[in-house]
Structures are given as C-alpha cells and as structure tokens.
Amino acid sequence: MIKNRWLISAALPLGFSGCVVGPDYTKPRMPVPARFSATQPSTQPAAQPIAGLERWWENFNDPMLDSLVGRAVRTNLDLRIAQSRVREARSQLTIQRGAQLPTVNAAAAYSRDRFSKEGFYIPGAGGAGAGGGTLSGNTGGAAGTAAGGTLGRSQARAANGAGNGNSSNTSNGLASAFNRSEIDTWQGGFDASWEIDVFGGVRRSVEAAGADEQAAIEARRDVMVSLLAEVARNYIEVRGLQRELQIAGQNIRSQQDTVDLTRSRFQAGLATDLDVARAEAQVATTRSAVPALRTSLAQGIHRIGVLLGQDPTALESELMRAAPIPAPPPVVPVGLPSQLLRRRPDIRRAERQLAAATARVGAATADLFPRFSLTGSTGLAAGQFTNLGRLDSVYYSVGPSISWPIFDAGRIRANIKVQNAREEEALAQYQATVLVSFEDVENAIVGYAQEQARHHELQRAVDANTRAVDLATQLYQKGLTDFLNVLESQRNLFASQDQLVQSERSLSSDVVALYKALGGGWEAELGTPPARPSVVGPHWAAR
Numbered sequence: 046m047i048k049n050r051w052l053i054s055a056a057l058p059l060g061f062s063g064c065v066v067g068p069d070y071t072k073p074r075m076p077v078p079a080r081f082s083a084t085q086p087s088t089q090p091a092a093q094p095i096a097g098l099e100r101w102w103e104n105f106n107d108p109m110l111d112s113l114v115g116r117a118v119r120t121n122l123d124l125r126i127a128q129s130r131v132r133e134a135r136s137q138l139t140i141q142r143g144a145q146l147p148t149v150n151a152a153a154a155y156s157r158d159r160f161s162k163e164g165f166y167i168p169g170a171g172g173a174g175a176g177g178g179t180l181s182g183n184t185g186g187a188a189g190t191a192a193g194g195t196l197g198r199s200q201a202r203a204a205n206g207a208g209n210g211n212s213s214n215t216s217n218g219l220a221s222a223f224n225r226s227e228i229d230t231w232q233g234g235f236d237a238s239w240e241i242d243v244f245g246g247v248r249r250s251v252e253a254a255g256a257d258e259q260a261a262i263e264a265r266r267d268v269m270v271s272l273l274a275e276v277a278r279n280y281i282e283v284r285g286l287q288r289e290l291q292i293a294g295q296n297i298r299s300q301q302d303t304v305d306l307t308r309s310r311f312q313a314g315l316a317t318d319l320d321v322a323r324a325e326a327q328v329a330t331t332r333s334a335v336p337a338l339r340t341s342l343a344q345g346i347h348r349i350g351v352l353l354g355q356d357p358t359a360l361e362s363e364l365m366r367a368a369p370i371p372a373p374p375p376v377v378p379v380g381l382p383s384q385l386l387r388r389r390p391d392i393r394r395a396e397r398q399l400a401a402a403t404a405r406v407g408a409a410t411a412d413l414f415p416r417f418s419l420t421g422s423t424g425l426a427a428g429q430f431t432n433l434g435r436l437d438s439v440y441y442s443v444g445p446s447i448s449w450p451i452f453d454a455g456r457i458r459a460n461i462k463v464q465n466a467r468e469e470e471a472l473a474q475y476q477a478t479v480l481v482s483f484e485d486v487e488n489a490i491v492g493y494a495q496e497q498a499r500h501h502e503l504q505r506a507v508d509a510n511t512r513a514v515d516l517a518t519q520l521y522q523k524g525l526t527d528f529l530n531v532l533e534s535q536r537n538l539f540a541s542q543d544q545l546v547q548s549e550r551s552l553s554s555d556v557v558a559l560y561k562a563l564g565g566g567w568e569a570e571l572g573t574p575p576a577r578p579s580v581v582g583p584h585w586a587a588r
Contacts, residue, residue, distance in 0.1 A: 065245030066414065067407020070252075070400045073472060075479050077382045081486055098378055098388075098565030102277055105371035105553070109363070110280050113349060117276045120354035124272060127265035134254070134261035141254040144247045147239035147419075156230045231433055234424015234440070241418065246411025249404045256401035263394035266567035270390060274561035276352050278554055280371070283345040285550030287367040290338050292546055293331060296539040299514075300328045303531060306522070320528040327532055331539060370549050373556040379490065380563065382483060389482050389564030395475040402471040406464040412457045415449035485562035493555040500548040507545050510538035 102114050118124065242248055304324040310316035346364045347357035386392055421443035425433045432438055450457060513534040520526035560566070 064243075065248055065407065066410045067245070067249055068403055070403040072396060073399070073475060075386070075476065077386065078483075080381060081379060081483075081490060098560065098563055099568040101560040101565045102273060104374040105277075107280075107368075107371040109368065110277060110371055113276050113280060113353065114273060117272055117353050118269065121272050121352060122354050123268050124265070125354075127261075127268040131258070131261045131265050134258040138251070138254040138258045141247070141251045144240070145242060145251065147237050149235060149237045151233075151235050152424075153233035154230075155232070158228045158230070160228070229428055229430075230426070231428070231430045232424065232426040233433070234422060234426075236420070236422035238418060238420045240416060243417055244411045244414040246408050246414075249407035249411065253401045253404035253408060256397045256404060260394045260397035260401065263390045263397060266390035267394060269567045270561055270564055272352065273566040274557050276349065277371075277557045279345050279349050279352070281550055281553045281557065283342060283349070283364055284368055284370045285546060286338055286342040286345060288370055288546045288549070289543060290335065290342070291367060292539070292542045293335055293338065296535070296542070297328060297331050297335075300324065300331055300535055303518070303535065304328055306518075307528065315524065316528065323528065323532055327535060370546075371553055373553050377493070377556055377559055378563070378565075379486070379559075382486075385482055385486065385563065386479065388568075390567055391564075392475075392478050392482055395471070395478040399468070399471040399475050402464065402468040406461065406468055409457070409461045409464045412450070412460070415447050418446045418448075420444065420446060482562070482564075486559070489555060489559035489562045493552070493559055496548060496551050496555050500545070500552055503541060503545040503548050506541040507538070510534065510541045514538050 102110055240247070304321070304327075307316050307320045307324045311318060311321050343361075346360055349364070350357045350360045353360070380388075421441070423439070423441035425438045426440055427433050427435065427438040514531075517526060517531045517534040521528055521531045
C-alpha cells in the first residue's frame, strides 16, 4: 500500500506538469504585398464615405435583393449542412476534452444460482468447463475458498471444512457446506480509471479537436460568403435577362414598323419584294433570340428558389415582373492584402486545418512513450440484500498501471510519418489558398475596372447607332439610300443595346465577385466593426 501511494504521488505531478511532445504550432508567415497592384491610394476621395463589407448587398439599394439574401441566410440547405458540421466538431472537441478526466462507472448486479444436487455445480469454480465445476474430496477446500467471494464467508468456511474430510464423507461435508441448493448474490459499486497525460498525447488531441472546431466555423462562414454572392449574382442575372427581353421587344416592334413601311413602298412601286423579304427576315431573327432569353430567365429564377431552400418555381410570382438591374455602388472597399488574410474565411479555415494537423503530429508522437493510468474500484457484495450495509460486505481495489509498446512492427513511427505528411499538405494548402485569394481580388479589380471602360464605349455606340437608324430610315423614306443601310443600322443598334445591357449586368456582377473575393458578408453575424480600406471606384475607367 505504501508503494502504491508513492507511485500515485509521483505520477500526479507528471500528469499536471508533464512535457508535451511534438511540434508547437506557429502561424506561418506569407509574403504579402503592401497593396493590390490595381489600387492607387492617392486617387481615393478624401471626403467620400466608404461602405462597409458586412452587409455589402445593401449597397445596391434593391429591397428585393435584401429580402432574398435575408431569406437565403435563414433557409439555405448548404448553410444548414455547414452548421451541422460545426455542431459535430464541437461534440468531437467535448469527447477529446473528456479524455483528460477520470472515467467513473457505476454498476449493480443480482444473480440467483442453483447448484446441482448430484455434482454440486458452482459457477466459476473451474474444472468442468469454462463455466464452473464440481466439488469432491479434497478439492472442496479450494473450491470453497474460490466460492467464498460469491457465497459469503459462512459458506466458504463450510466448504473448507468439507474439503478436509476424506472421499467417503465428501457428500456429508458438502451437504453441510451447502445446506441449500440456491444462492443469492447482491452486488453494487463503482470503478474508475484515469490515464495520466504525462507526455501530452491527450492534450495534443484536444488541441487538434479545437482547431477542427474553429475550421468548421470558418467553413460555415465561407459557405455564407459564397451563398450571398450566388444569390446576388443570380438576381442580377434575372434582372439583366428581363432587360434584354425588353430590348428585344422594342427592336421587334421597331423592325416590324420597318416591315410595314417596306410593304407600303412595295405596294406603291417604290420598293422591291426583296426589301420586304429582308425586313421580315430581320424581324424573325430578332424574335428567335426571345425563347433562349426566356429559358435563361426561368432557370435563373429556379436557381434562386433552390438557394432559398424552396421549390424551384416558388419565386416565379415575385421575380417574373421586370425590374431594373441593381446599380453597383460608386466605390467598393478593397483594403490591404494583410487585411484579406484576416478576413477571408477560406484562408482562416486553411490556417486552422494546419494547426490541427500540427497538433496531430504530437498526438502520434506520444504513442512512442509509456502510458500511465490509475484504476480503482469499490463496492458492496453480499449473499443477502439486508447484509449490503455491513462493513464486511465492502470491497475495493486500487493501483497504478503502465503500458509501453515494445514491438508494433513500425506502425507508430509510420503513423508519425503520415501525420507529418498531412501537416506538409496542410501548409501547402494554406499557401495556395492565400495566393488564390490574392488572385481572386486582383482579377475582380481588373475585371471591374475594364468593364467600366467597356460600358462607357458601349453607351457611345448605342447613341451613335440610334442616330444611324433614324437617319437611315429617313433617307430610305425619301428614296436617297438603299434598304440594306436601314437593315444594317437596325442590326447594329440591337447588337449594341444588347451588349450594353450585358455590360450593365457584368458591372454589377463584377462588383459582387469583388465583394466575394474580399470575403465580405459573414462579419454581420458577429457585429465586427469594419476596417477602413482603400476603395475601387469609377476613377479607374480612365486608366
């Protein structure tokens, strides 16, 4: 008992202040540029207010878009899946933390054993198979001693007395030892075990589980960022397609007027049937674009419905009525590359995955060292229920244990190599995620800037083609130009108007892509105050 106490007192300090094997995690440092290449701090308007990233969709000033985003955050199924994974990771963390504390089990049992009147079968006595044996001759003493824990002291003493006789009086000895053929056993107690985390394997597992939980949280935020962008992009697509349908309708009506004009001139002998055929072909060509636009429009509405976790056709009544394309804000916050590393959820998730992989190297390394445990049990056992309260019915067992793998065919060291490889993989994944995030922002900035320039030129083209159609029609009515000039000017006008609408849609979509690349939107759930960034604005159109 004194030795046990010494072992326990020596092991407890190790459990609380023991070393932690494996590498300690340090957040990797990445080379970060001072600013994004396309931004120029000197061009930032000094007094112009800067909109934040937390609720960037509100910068489009579209109540329908705000409503769709709010409903998507509440009902999107991908977001629910991500939230379930967060709860799963939290539960796994609780499991790992529980391994740091002792495990205590309570147990109670009752059994009633009937002995054979011929062979005096005793469960667990051995000798007659795995389940028990029979008493005879001098074996009664040993069997009585073995059965004492179950039968009680009086029966054990009787069995010992029976075993001291010879074989001729075995029956009488056993009959006096077991004056009844059925035995009751009542038992209840507790047993406990505690693995003392001397080398920190359990602590490394807790560290890894904690990093996994944080990575799951960042994964949910990344899903939210993507969801917000998808809802906004599809909504802008729907409004753009509706605007294209309006442009097509206007051109069909204008071209139909041209058909009527050519027919009148043909009937008056001022035009040919060829002119009528060309005008009718122009109308048919323009009308042929309408079904494809309507198909894309319906698909966009269906996609938004699914993003909101509803039936694909649930939003048709709300979105079928045409509305303007949401106009992008005058300036877009960009910030610094260093701020991007702290804000984008996918970067934060990759960093947490690296931390978890590093901790698992330590957990695997701890398997090389011995494990120290304390085990104990205590309880009450008696042949009669009323005797459970007696002091003689108390039993206990307590002591330390140690286990150390001597030979495992290299499995532990191979597992360490596996975890090291996964750590290297996680580091490369983190570095790749950072580089891709810089690429996303740079591409979005360039795309937004160049689309502004394209939109400006398309607006000029629409104005010029509109004037050309008017002039060509007037000259054709006066017989001063060929009808092909009218058709060509109408065709150019329709193409430029369609491209202008697509450019307006692309401008808004590029802004959404920029917001997504910046990782904006998830901060709203935390109420995080925004950093004051640099901006991207219309002044880039001249670059």
